[in-house]
Amino acid sequence: MSDPVAANPAPLDSRAPVPQAGGPVAIEVENLKKAFRIPTHRVDSFKERIVKPFAPREYRELKALDGISFDVRRGEFFGIVGRNGSGKSTLLKILASIYRADAGKIRMAGRLAPFIELGVGFNVELTARENVVLNGVMMGLTPRETRERLDSVIEFAELGEFADLKLKNYSSGMLVRLAFSVMMQADADVLLIDEVLAVGDASFQQKCADAFHEMKSAGKTIVLVTHEMATVEEYCHRAMLVADGKIRQIGDPAETGREYMKLNFEKGVETGGETASLTGADGARLLDCWLEDGAGQRVTTLEQGERIRLRAELEVEREAAGLTVGFVIANADGLGLFEFGVEVEDADGSATLAAGRRVKVSAEVENPLASGRHFVHCGIQSHRGGEVSLYSHNAADFVIFGGAPSKGIVALEHEVEAVVEAEGAQ
C-alpha cells in the first residue's frame, strides 16, 4: 500500500460484497469478562499502608464487560457502538492486548494494528519521524521496513515541513493526521480503530474516508468503535451495540443504529410527571399524561414517522358542565406546531359530568415531526368555547429520533424529481 489515496478514486458506494457468514474467522471472542476494581479510598502511599495495615481496602466492582462473545469474519468491517462507559473501549483495549481480560478467550488471525484514541501512543518529547519509526517497530515491523515507509507516512499526513518538530509542539489536528497516516501504513491484517475519524479539517476527513473505502475493498478486517451512527451505517457490514458490558444487539448496522438511538434517549429523557397533576378552577384535575408505543408501553422516544399515541387521565372533583380536553404539540423552541382535542361526555351521554368521575383520554395522531425534543401542553376547558380552566404546560415531553438532521420543524413525505433537459430539446 504505497499511497492509498491516489491509488483509489474512492468508490462511493462501497458496500463491498459482505464476507460470507461461513468464511474464515479473523477474530473470535468467547465469553469475555473484565471488571475494574475501583477503590473507594485509594491507597497511594506506603504511609497509609503502614499506618493502617489492616484497614479494609474497599473496592467497588465495576463490570466493564460481562460475558461478551462474537466473531468477526475475515474482510469484515465491524462496528462497535455504545454509550460512554458501556464497555466498548475496554473491549477494544483487551482485543489490542493493552488490558488483560479476567476471563474468556480471544483468538485472532494475522497481524494486528491497534489505534486506540488519538495519537496511537506517541511520545510527545520526540519528533514525528522518531515516533513513526518507534510506532512501526512496536507494531512488529523491522526498523528497516519502518524507515522505508517513513516518507509516505509523513507525506500522507501532509506534515512534510514538520517532520522534525517535537510532537509536543503539534496541534491536535496535526497529531491526529499523523496517527491516522501511521495507521494507514501499518499494513496489518486486522485493524482496531477507536474514534479517530472525527478530527481534522474537511479535506483530511475526505482523505480518511477514501482510505477507509480503500482498506475495505482491500479486504482488511476492521473493527471500529465509534459514537457516530452515520459512520457505522456508511462503512460497516455488521455492527454491535454494547450496553452495560453486554451485547444488546448485533447484526445489521441500520438496525443496530436504531437500537442505539433508542438507548440513547431512553435514560436521558425526564418526563414532566409532577407537572401533570394539576387541579383547575372548575375542579377538573389532570392526573397523568404520557405517550405509548404500539404495544401499550409508556415511551419517551418515538422514531420519526411513528404515530403519536397520547394518553391522559383526569378526574372531575366537582360536577362539571361539559369538559373539553385539548393538546398542543410544541417543539423545543416553544413553538406550537399543531393541536387536537376532544369533548368529554359522561357515560350516559350527557354533557354534565358527575363529581368523582375519572376520564381517560387517548389520541392517535400522525407524526410529521422532525427529530428533536417536543413537548405536550394540555388544556381543559369547562365548557365549549369557555375559559381554559386548566393549562398544563409541558404535561409530557418526548424525543423524536432517527431521520436526517433537518432545518425544518416537520418532516413530510415527499417526492422530488430533477430532470436535466437535453440541449436543444424542446
Place this chain on the structure above:
Amino acid sequence: MSAPETTMELREVRGPSALGGGRRRFLDLLWLMSVTEFKRVYFGTVLGYLWSLIRPLMLFGVLLFVFTQIFKVGSENVEHYPVFLLLGIVLFTFFQESSTNAVTSVVSQEGVVRKTQFPRLVIPLATVLTGAFNFCLNLVIVFVFIFAFGVEPTWTWLLFPIALALLFVFTAAVSMALSVLYVRFRDIAIIWTVVAQVLFYATPILYPVDFKEGGDFEHLLMVNPLAVIFEQVRIWILAEPEAPSIVQAAGGWLGLLPATVIFLAVCAFGAWIFNRDAPRIAEEL
C-alpha cells in the same frame, strides 16, 4: 495482503505481558528506544552530552580535593587514588542514574503504555541501556585518566566486562522492580533517592575497602553486592598488589555468600514483580 497464509491461523491473544511478541521485535524496540532517548538527551540541550560528563567530573573534583587535601584517606591507602575515585564514581553514576530514571520511566511513558501493545519490559530496560551508553562515553574519560596516571595495562583488563555485566544485570533488576512499584506507590521516588545516597557511602568509592585496620568493617561492607563488584573492578583495572582480593575482604569464601544471596534475591524479585504487574500496568496508570 502480503502476509503468507500460515500467519492467518487463529492464535490466542493472551493480553499484555512483560515479554512476549517475539524476541526480534523485543530487541529492535529496546535498541530503538534506548538510542532515541540517548539522542534526545544528547541533542536536546545546548551542551548535550557534556552535561552527563560534567556532573560526575564535578563530583570527582570536589571529592578528590576533600579526600586528598583534608582527610588524606585516599592518598595514603591507594596508589592511584584519583583514578580509583573516578572509576568508582563513573560506575556508580551508571547505577544511580539508570535506576533513578527507571523509577518514573513506566509512568512517564503513560501515553505509549495505555495505547499500544508491546512488551512492557522494554521500558525500564531501555532506561538502563541508555545509562549504559552514557557510561561507555564516560569510560573513555576514565581510561584517559588511567593512562595519564601511568597505570600499567594488564591482562586482567580483559575481565572487566564480566564485572560490568554483573553490574548491568543488578541495575536492570533494581530498575524493573522500581518502575512497577512506582506505579502503585509514588513514595518510591523519594525513598529511592535516599537509598541510593546510602548505597553511595556503603560502596568503596571514596575509600578503599581496606582503609580501616581489622576485618569487621571490610566483612560488613562485602555484604553489599555493589561493593563486591567495585572491589573486583579495582583489582582487575588498577592491579594494585596490596589491594585485598574480594575473598580476603569478605573474610573467606563464605563471606561472599550474603552478597551472592542478595544479588540473586534482587534479580529474582525484580523479574518476579515486573512479570506479575506487567499485564495490569495500563489499568493502574
